[in-house]
Amino acid sequence: MTSLAARYFDGQSSRVHDVAVELLDNRTLRLRGAGIERDEPLEHLRVSPRLARIARTIELADGARLLLDDHPLIDQWFPLHNPLQRWVDRLERHAHAVAASIVVCVLSGAVLFYWGVPWMSDRIAAQLPEQVETRLGEEVLAQLDRFAGLAPSSLDMERQSGLLERFAALKADMPGAENHRLLFRNAAGIGPNALALPGGTVIITDQLVSLVNDDREIDAVLAHELGHQQQHHALRQTLRSSFVIVIAAMFAGDVSSASAVVVAVPTFLLQGHYSREFESEADAFALRTLAERGISPAWFAQAMRTLEAFVSDQGESDDSPGYLSSHPQTRERIDEAEFAGEKFAIEHPELYRERPDYDACAEDGICEDAESEEMDSDEVYECVDDDCERVEPDASLELQ
Amino acid sequence: MTESDDFSLPLAAPPPPPPVPHWPARVQPMPLVEHEFEFSGRGDEYFRIWIVNLALTILSLGIFSAWAKVRTERYFYGNTKLVGVPFEYLAKPLPILLGRIIAVVLFSAYVLAGQFSIGLQLGLALLVAVLAPWLLVRGLMFRARYSSWRGLSFRFVPDYGESYIRFFVLFLPLLASFGLLYPWVKGKQKEFIVDHHRYGTQVFRFLARPGQFYPPYLIAWSVIFAWMFGGAMLFGFGVALLSAGSTSPPPQWIIWAFVVAIYAGYFVVLAFLAAAIANLVYNSTEVGGRRFQSRLKGGRLLWIYASNTVLILVSAGLLIPWAMVRLAQYRASCLSLLARDDFNGIEVRQGQGIDAIAAEVDGLFDIDIGL
Numbered sequence: 001m002t003s004l005a006a007r008y009f010d011g012q013s014s015r016v017h018d019v020a021v022e023l024l025d026n027r028t029l030r031l032r033g034a035g036i037e038r039d040e041p042l043e044h045l046r047v048s049p050r051l052a053r054i055a056r057t058i059e060l061a062d063g064a065r066l067l068l069d070d071h072p073l074i075d076q077w078f079p080l081h082n083p084l085q086r087w088v089d090r091l092e093r094h095a096h097a098v099a100a101s102i103v104v105c106v107l108s109g110a111v112l113f114y115w116g117v118p119w120m121s122d123r124i125a126a127q128l129p130e131q132v133e134t135r136l137g138e139e140v141l142a143q144l145d146r147f148a149g150l151a152p153s154s155l156d157m158e159r160q161s162g163l164l165e166r167f168a169a170l171k172a173d174m175p176g177a178e179n180h181r182l183l184f185r186n187a188a189g190i191g192p193n194a195l196a197l198p199g200g201t202v203i204i205t206d207q208l209v210s211l212v213n214d215d216r217e218i219d220a221v222l223a224h225e226l227g228h229q230q231q232h233h234a235l236r237q238t239l240r241s242s243f244v245i246v247i248a249a250m251f252a253g254d255v256s257s258a259s260a261v262v263v264a265v266p267t268f269l270l271q272g273h274y275s276r277e278f279e280s281e282a283d284a285f286a287l288r289t290l291a292e293r294g295i296s297p298a299w300f301a302q303a304m305r306t307l308e309a310f311v312s313d314q315g316e317s318d319d320s321p322g323y324l325s326s327h328p329q330t331r332e333r334i335d336e337a338e339f340a341g342e343k344f345a346i347e348h349p350e351l352y353r354e355r356p357d358y359d360a361c362a363e364d365g366i367c368e369d370a371e372s373e374e375m376d377s378d379e380v381y382e383c384v385d386d387d388c389e390r391v392e393p394d395a396s397l398e399l400q
Numbered sequence: 401m402t403e404s405d406d407f408s409l410p411l412a413a414p415p416p417p418p419p420v421p422h423w424p425a426r427v428q429p430m431p432l433v434e435h436e437f438e439f440s441g442r443g444d445e446y447f448r449i450w451i452v453n454l455a456l457t458i459l460s461l462g463i464f465s466a467w468a469k470v471r472t473e474r475y476f477y478g479n480t481k482l483v484g485v486p487f488e489y490l491a492k493p494l495p496i497l498l499g500r501i502i503a504v505v506l507f508s509a510y511v512l513a514g515q516f517s518i519g520l521q522l523g524l525a526l527l528v529a530v531l532a533p534w535l536l537v538r539g540l541m542f543r544a545r546y547s548s549w550r551g552l553s554f555r556f557v558p559d560y561g562e563s564y565i566r567f568f569v570l571f572l573p574l575l576a577s578f579g580l581l582y583p584w585v586k587g588k589q590k591e592f593i594v595d596h597h598r599y600g601t602q603v604f605r606f607l608a609r610p611g612q613f614y615p616p617y618l619i620a621w622s623v624i625f626a627w628m629f630g631g632a633m634l635f636g637f638g639v640a641l642l643s644a645g646s647t648s649p650p651p652q653w654i655i656w657a658f659v660v661a662i663y664a665g666y667f668v669v670l671a672f673l674a675a676a677i678a679n680l681v682y683n684s685t686e687v688g689g690r691r692f693q694s695r696l697k698g699g700r701l702l703w704i705y706a707s708n709t710v711l712i713l714v715s716a717g718l719l720i721p722w723a724m725v726r727l728a729q730y731r732a733s734c735l736s737l738l739a740r741d742d743f744n745g746i747e748v749r750q751g752q753g754i755d756a757i758a759a760e761v762d763g764l765f766d767i768d769i770g771l
Contacts, residue, residue: 007485009551014600014746016485016550048488051471052445054478055486065551067485085467088456092448101455102718108458109716139518242511246504 004068011063023077047078049085113270121239125232133235137199153184153206167222180229194221196228198235216295217303227285233278244270287340295354298341301334302356430740439732441479443722450721466497491546533563555598566592583613594685600746602688616676620669627665671705672698690739
């Protein structure tokens with residue numbers, strides 16, 4: 001019978017006793033050392049689960065304990081102890097199990113962030129009472145007003161009520177949109193922008209109102225923001241970010257003092273991912289809504305171009321990124337809107353006046369008199385010679 | 401015993417004279433021996449444990465996390481040795497599971513509340529702050545009770561009143577002083593934690609005065625301030641230089657460079673501060689006349705923190721086990737215990753009966769809250 005060397009502690013003092021341990025018959029463990037003579041029935045003993053190379057402990061009924069290096073015999077002595085952790089230990093030592101674990105972890109990480117977090121957040125968003133969202137929107141508005149330099153609008157009342165009418169026309173007979181409201185703010189720090197706050201509030205900045213060339217561009221922007229509102233994007237985004245923070249913090253909690261960085265980077269990346277998803281949803285909603293209201297979706301592309309031109313005017317040095325930076329992949333979005341615009345033109349030939357490239361002079365003969373004609377003569381020629389529909393909207397923008 | 405507050409070594413008081421009056425007078429006190437802590441864990445080995453336990457936690461929807469925690473703690477305790485004897489972590493998974501459920505609920509509620517209403521979040525924060533000193537004592541008791549070495553468990557002697565003073569009441573002067581008292585409060589808190597620990601009959605004592613926490617913090621604050629001030633000067637200078645003669649705003653990269661530089665500065669200072677505070681706490685801790693010696697280097701710790709952060713980010717978290725092992729290895733390699741005895745004479749505290757009853761009552765709240 002093999003005996004194992006162990007260190008014995010009586011549980012009353014820190015003294016180390018070197019002992020030899022062996023199985024006497026199949027029911028008794030025998031301890032022998034200087035001054036130690038104990039025979040203990042196995043059923044009174046508890047053994048610590050096997051774990052990597054760390055020492056094993058056998059606890060005696062009176063609080064004494066044996067510390068011994070890991071050895072296959074130990075688990076033979078106690079075949080029925082710690083079945084769960086014994087199985088886990090086998091997995092930890094098994095290359096295939098480790099490989100499978102890596103796959104499980106990476107896959108569930110991906111599933112969690114691509115589907116799990118959005119799904120959980122949306123379930124919660126659907127459950128939350130409306131007042132929570134409204135309250136959240138009020139908080140955000142108060143914070144924006146206080147910290148983001150939003151000032152009362154300097155647009156005159158007439159202009160404001162004109163835009164409010166357009167907003168009301170857009171949201172008319174939209175389900176659940178009765179309480180959506182439009183607010184005007186002068187925001188030099190933010191620049192031309194529109195925001196959808198939780199709970200139905202849409203903010204449009206004076207800078208955006210004065211940048212656009214046609215109010216139908218504002219319609220396009222407002223329809224996009226209404227899309228955010230109708231699908232509760234602000235609330236859902238908030239919930240998703242919260243989940244990402246909680247999950248990342250759980251893992252990176254005590255790994256390094258840089259846990260803030262470790263949490264911030266994935267949060268930032270995932271927020272970008274989620275917000276792109278919401279942007280395309282809101283875009284699709286805006287294109288649909290515009291078409292339903294008899295406004296060509298091409299106005300959405302027009303609004304995007306106006307903003308794009310503004311940003312590139314600002315140059316790379318722009319430190320107030322404004323509307324577009326939160327709306328990446330501008331090119332693709334413009335193309336989609338143009339495509340929807342063409343579809344609209346085919347489906348509604350009678351609404352040709354609603355297209356951005358509609359030219360009253362060429363198509364309807366309603367020409368402005370020469371007095372107010374301050375247009376570049378090149379442009380006029382182009383319009384006369386060429387099919388006017390093919391005048392590049394960009395070119396007309398450059399005139400501004 | 402508390403004859404000195406400086407860190408120069410050796411200065412541990414000799415152990416109390418042996419209670420044997422007729423012993424020959426020429427007996428010398430045992431020489432002071434430095435016992436180094438060893439950490440024998442390995443990154444590849446811990447990775448297997450970590451990944452398998454994480455996978456099981458995922459597949460069990462979080463339930464297994466308590467078992468995973470016990471296995472992780474046992475791995476790090478069992479690989480940490482002093483005088484060749486490993487430490488042991490004895491806690492059972494179920495109380496940990498309960499504590500984890502509570503912690504996750506509280507933390508989620510806190511984060512969510514922050515997004516909805518500052519008032520709600522403040523209310524929750526206040527609730528946690530009111531409960532925190534109690535929770536802290538419970539957590540310390542739990543950890544001490546289930547930490548063991550040479551067959552004897554550690555203990556944390558609860559003193560809730562004192563805990564509320566150090567971790568609640570002291571925030572008032574802290575606020576009133578605009579944070580200037582922070583090092584002192586931190587010192588008082590460390591003192592409380594160390595002083596209430598026991599190992600058998602051996603009492604832990606904190607020898608530093610709370611005021612000794614000022615030098616590291618003052619240095620850290622000054623460096624941060626100088627760094628930010630210098631950074632802001634450079635930033636302003638750079639902006640002026642780059643946009644001289646033009647009306648366009650400064651390029652974006654200079655703003656990013658400024659932000660990154662400020663954060664990098666914080667990171668560096670925090671690593672050095674962590675090393676200094678850990679050294680101060682260990683070097684001022686005495687247990688039954690034995691002294692700890694901690695020689696963490698800020699630069700080395702900074703390197704470990706920074707490289708760990710990069711490794712974790714580029715591996716999408718898969719290298720977390722290596723990061724943890726590296727940190728534990730370095731911490732252990734810098735820590736030792738100076739003692740004159742062979743650690744064989746430490747007895748369990750008298751009056752076990754009272755302890756047993758207390759443990760039963762404690763059992764009702766025997767949870768490990770991981771806040």
